[in-house]
Amino acid sequence: MKIGVLALQGAVAEHIRSIEQTGVEGVAIKKVEQLGDIQGLIIPGGESTTIGKLMRKYGFIDAIRQFSAQGKPIFGTCAGLIVLAKHIEGQEDAHLELMDITVKRNAFGRQRESFETDLKVKGIEEPVRAVFIRAPLIVSVGEGVEVLSTYNNEIVTAREGHLLVSSFHPELTDDYSVHQYFVEMVKESEQ
Ligand code: GLN
Numbered sequence: 001m002k003i004g005v006l007a008l009q010g011a012v013a014e015h016i017r018s019i020e021q022t023g024v025e026g027v028a029i030k031k032v033e034q035l036g037d038i039q040g041l042i043i044p045g046g047e048s049t050t051i052g053k054l055m056r057k058y059g060f061i062d063a064i065r066q067f068s069a070q071g072k073p074i075f076g077t078c079a080g081l082i083v084l085a086k087h088i089e090g091q092e093d094a095h096l097e098l099m100d101i102t103v104k105r106n107a108f109g110r111q112r113e114s115f116e117t118d119l120k121v122k123g124i125e126e127p128v129r130a131v132f133i134r135a136p137l138i139v140s141v142g143e144g145v146e147v148l149s150t151y152n153n154e155i156v157t158a159r160e161g162h163l164l165v166s167s168f169h170p171e172l173t174d175d176y177s178v179h180q181y182f183v184e185m186v187k188e189s190e191q
Pocket of ligand 1: 044045046078079135136
C-alpha cells in the first residue's frame with residue numbers, strides 16, 4: 001500500500017515522514033499520472049490559493065475528483081482542508097469542491113496566528129497534539145459530515161465518508177495518531 005502527498009507546495013516532507021512512521025510507504029505526488037499508483041492522498045498545509053493555482057495548472061483538479069469518485073481516501077490538512085471544501089467564506093470560487101463543508105480562512109485572528117493544544121479527536125484514543133498555523137475553521141457542515149473534534153466550540157476535524165480534514169498540522173509533531181487513523185481509512189477502502 002502507498003499513500004501519496006500532493007507535492008506542489010507546502011509541508012510535503014513532514015507528511016511523508018509521518019506516513020512512514022505508521023509503516024506505510026509515502027510518495028511525493030508531482031504528476032497526475034502518479035495518482036494511479038497510490039491508494040490514499042494527503043493534501044498538505046501551505047497556502048491554499050497557491051496550491052489551488054498549481055492544481056489547475058497541472059491538471060490536478062479533474063484528476064483528484066476522479067480519484068475521489070473511485071472512493072479512494074483523501075486527507076486535507078490546513079490549506080489542504082480549504083482546497084477540499086465546497087465553499088470558502090467570502091470567496092466566489094472554491095477549488096476541488098469535494099467535501100460538504102464551508103470554511104473560513106485564517107480564522108483564529110492575528111494575535112493567535114499560531115498555537116498548540118491537546119485535542120480530543122473522535123476515533124482516536126489519546127488526545128492529539130495539534131499545531132495551528134493561520135488555521136482555517138469549518139463554519140458549517142452538510143448532513144453527511146461527521147464532526148470529529150472541536151476547539152472552543154469551533155469545528156477543527158471532520159470526516160465525510162472517505163474524506164478527512166483537519167484545521168491543524170498533525171505532521172509537525174511526533175504524534176502520528178491522525179496519520180494512523182487515515183491509514184486505517186485507506187485500508188478499509190481497499191477491502
Ligand atoms: N492560511 C493558509 C491558507 O489560507 C493556510 C495555513 C496553513 O496551511 N498553515 O491557505
